Amino acid sequence: MIIVSPLEPETARFPMDTSSDAQGAIVAKGVEMSFPAGNQDIQVLKGIDLSIAKGSVQLLMGPSGSGKTTLLTILAGLLTPTAGQVELLGHEITQMSRRKLSRFRLQNIGFIFQGFNLFPALTAAENIEVALNLKDIHGNSARRQALELLGEVGLKDRADLRPSSLSGGQKQRVAIARALAGKPPLIVADEPTAALDSHSGHATIELLRRLAKEGGATVLIVTHDPRILDVADRILYLEDGEIVSEDKAAISH
Amino acid sequence: MASIARKNLLEDIPRFLVAQAGIMFAVTLITIQTGILEGFTRSTALVVDNSKADILVSSNQVVNFELTLPIPAALLEEARAVPGVEIAEPLLLGSARWTKPGTADIVPMRPIGFYPDGQLFRLWNLTAGDIDRLKDPYTAIVDESSLDTLNAEGVGDTGQMNSLPATIVGLTQGTQSTASSTFAFMSIESAKAYATVGLTSSVRCRSNPDGELDCSTVYRTEDSETGVPPVKPLAIGDAITHILIKAEPGQDLEALTQRLETVLPEVRVMTREEMAEMTRSYWKSRTGVGFILGLGAGLGVIVGVAIVGQILYSSVSDRLKEYGTLKAMGASDWTLYRIVIEQALWMSVLGYMPGMALCLGVSVWAEASMGVTILITPVTAIGVLGITVAMCVGSAFFAIAKVTRVDPAAVFRS
Numbered sequence A: 001m002i003i004v005s006p007l008e009p010e011t012a013r014f015p016m017d018t019s020s021d022a023q024g025a026i027v028a029k030g031v032e033m034s035f036p037a038g039n040q041d042i043q044v045l046k047g048i049d050l051s052i053a054k055g056s057v058q059l060l061m062g063p064s065g066s067g068k069t070t071l072l073t074i075l076a077g078l079l080t081p082t083a084g085q086v087e088l089l090g091h092e093i094t095q096m097s098r099r100k101l102s103r104f105r106l107q108n109i110g111f112i113f114q115g116f117n118l119f120p121a122l123t124a125a126e127n128i129e130v131a132l133n134l135k136d137i138h139g140n141s142a143r144r145q146a147l148e149l150l151g152e153v154g155l156k157d158r159a160d161l162r163p164s165s166l167s168g169g170q171k172q173r174v175a176i177a178r179a180l181a182g183k184p185p186l187i188v189a190d191e192p193t194a195a196l197d198s199h200s201g202h203a204t205i206e207l208l209r210r211l212a213k214e215g216g217a218t219v220l221i222v223t224h225d226p227r228i229l230d231v232a233d234r235i236l237y238l239e240d241g242e243i244v245s246e247d248k249a250a251i252s253h
Numbered sequence B: 001m002a003s004i005a006r007k008n009l010l011e012d013i014p015r016f017l018v019a020q021a022g023i024m025f026a027v028t029l030i031t032i033q034t035g036i037l038e039g040f041t042r043s044t045a046l047v048v049d050n051s052k053a054d055i056l057v058s059s060n061q062v063v064n065f066e067l068t069l070p071i072p073a074a075l076l077e078e079a080r081a082v083p084g085v086e087i088a089e090p091l092l093l094g095s096a097r098w099t100k101p102g103t104a105d106i107v108p109m110r111p112i113g114f115y116p117d118g119q120l121f122r123l124w125n126l127t128a129g130d131i132d133r134l135k136d137p138y139t140a141i142v143d144e145s146s147l148d149t150l151n152a153e154g155v156g157d158t159g160q161m162n163s164l165p166a167t168i169v170g171l172t173q174g175t176q177s178t179a180s181s182t183f184a185f186m187s188i189e190s191a192k193a194y195a196t197v198g199l200t201s202s203v204r205c206r207s208n209p210d211g212e213l214d215c216s217t218v219y220r221t222e223d224s225e226t227g228v229p230p231v232k233p234l235a236i237g238d239a240i241t242h243i244l245i246k247a248e249p250g251q252d253l254e255a256l257t258q259r260l261e262t263v264l265p266e267v268r269v270m271t272r273e274e275m276a277e278m279t280r281s282y283w284k285s286r287t288g289v290g291f292i293l294g295l296g297a298g299l300g301v302i303v304g305v306a307i308v309g310q311i312l313y314s315s316v317s318d319r320l321k322e323y324g325t326l327k328a329m330g331a332s333d334w335t336l337y338r339i340v341i342e343q344a345l346w347m348s349v350l351g352y353m354p355g356m357a358l359c360l361g362v363s364v365w366a367e368a369s370m371g372v373t374i375l376i377t378p379v380t381a382i383g384v385l386g387i388t389v390a391m392c393v394g395s396a397f398f399a400i401a402k403v404t405r406v407d408p409a410a411v412f413r414s
């Protein structure tokens, strides 16, 4: 008997990437955001222009309340700005319908959270399988890819443990593996090291950087953490809703 | 979606068990109430269902099998003369009071008189004794489940019915109507004797000014009589309750029914199934029993919806961050609904199975220990599964509404 295993969509990587290399993977033009607060609106973002090069690791830093998370949420297609345009991989997303945007995120963006946001009822492998299931990869093929990804973050032997049995650093590595599932061209992270100690925080981001570079993904990380400065290609400083400086990383690779 | 639904369900075992208990409660309540109603209504028409008659002739005032007016026995002969009638036999329903010497209980009885040798009413499910013994005067066969009520031990036991002796000569099983007085199956002669004992009647007529006759029946208690009078055969002038009719082979029952109704005066003629249905629906609806038991079943649904709804809602509320994460990752609303609905379906199936098993156990126990029939038909079982699934999925409504409101933009803020 011949068992035919389904072909894996190894090359279905950048399904919607229509941008040229010269263009940034993430481009914002005149992005403003205000939230209603009583009678007056408070303006949180005051005209953000930026362009993040494809394949780069970009940090977004700034004091608390400066609007970093808000900007990240907009750039990740989760929140529509009050004004301005956002182009991801050459697609203008601020005019997209909710449904289309959701589909766009599914195909193109991996998410990493401060609190890991793993599903406590599922094992490490299952957490990754869920992300693959959403991308229409099911069954054995999903299982195999999940284990592969866990191997890449060095947790193959923890595949069947639940998040509650993993250390913080391990949890964030599982979350990184999940964000990398299906090899999305964009990865966004908000304070991914805030819940980790200095050593594992640095190791985790270093791992993220390496895997992202291997896959050619563009990474945007919001952080307070000065210990991961050296991991970045570029750093954006946000202050009171405005970009105050744009640095090449202090330590180059 | 992998196994999120199932894993979520089993993540919090105590909560899961509460949900299952709630569903089991609902399933049990609905099934038992429906089963009692089904068993009850079926039992009310058992005697009709088990007769071999094609057609029953009754008073035109008939309300149900037992609630009707007498008709003259003379109609028997007239019915036999109607073309298409093969056999016509009388059935006499009486009412009596059973007492047992040495006990204070008075038990209302329903004597059912028939021809022990007849063909259209054959006593069924006989578990002891002999139908032929009914040919002896003042004998009766009762249902096993009635023995306790009658303070009787079994075959051979005696008591008094309407001041006449009565001997139990046989036992049946599953013949008693839950809605009726205790059935006492007996010969038509005995039934007639119990119906008329202690009373002699005479008819007095007087011509009135219009030239018509005013007649009245005068009953007199025979308190002078001593000893047990012999039973007398059915006579032309006696009253009976129904005429059981067997049609000649190949007869159109519809047409024969019409013919009988035209030929016989002041009667209502129904097929066996019509009479049974009339009786069942009387007890189901006119008495309010259906309503009350339906209310109980409805209560089961409400409690089930409340418990399952609450559990699903709180389960979703506890996992808003997870649902938000899925939404951010690009899961569609429907993907999330499927998770909630799958949980609801698992809950319904996992609650239904032990619930139904419990009901089957209870029905066996109730039948054996109390003679109460809780009839769980396949239709009921499937219907209750449908209700359970609908109940669980329906109660997911609020959980689904909550999932819909989850804002993925808040995912970085939790």
Ligand SMILES: Nc1ncnc2c1ncn2[C@@H]1O[C@H](COP(=O)(O)OP(=O)(O)OP(=O)(O)O)[C@@H](O)[C@H]1O
Binding pocket: A035, A036, A044, A062, A063, A064, A065, A066, A067, A068, A069, A070, A071
């Ligand atoms: N949904 C909202 N409604 C009203 N105000 C909001 C909302 N979201 C954010 N803000 C406001 O926008 C401002 C910027 O918040 P944001 O979370 O983007 O800051 P941040 O730079 O990420 O801060 P931190 O470093 O503490 O995480 C804050 O003043 C906050 O109160």
Ligand SMILES: [Mg+2]
Binding pocket: A068, A069, A070, A190
């Ligand atoms: Mg923030």
